[in-house]
Amino acid sequence: MTFVFNDPGIMRRVLRDLEHLEAGVLNTAEIMATAPLLEDHRLVLGWCHAMKGIVTGHPLLPDGNEVVTSQLIYMNPNIGLARTLSRWYRLGTLRPKQGH
Incomplete structure (x- = not known):
């Protein structure tokens, strides 16, 4: 299996955001006002860690x-x-663990 990451701009944006977060200059208020909301979310593992949930406000x-x-x-x-x-995603409700 071959995997090719063909958009280095995505990674540059991620790194910029992480650098701003580390430096304490990330505008979280703006992110919280504009980011899609992920309700009933949970972690999932496929080929990488991701999240699964009900989305609201996603641009696509x-x-x-x-x-x-x-x-x-x-x-x-x-x-x-x-x-x-x-x-970025705003995190809403967490999906309860099954069996609890």
Whole structure:
């Protein structure tokens, strides 16, 4: 199996966001105002770690769809924010563990 990452601009945006986060200059208020919301979310593992949940406000996907995000890069449930390879997400409700 061959995998080719053909858009280095995506990785540059991810690295810029992580650098801003580390430097304490990331505009989380703007992100929280504009990022899609992921409700009933949980971690999933496929070829990488990702998230699965019900999306609202995504620029490409209809509201109410269950989606699997691109690769998870950063997640802080304390502030309700996650960064995937493609974009930031606001974290809504966490899906309860089954059997609990």
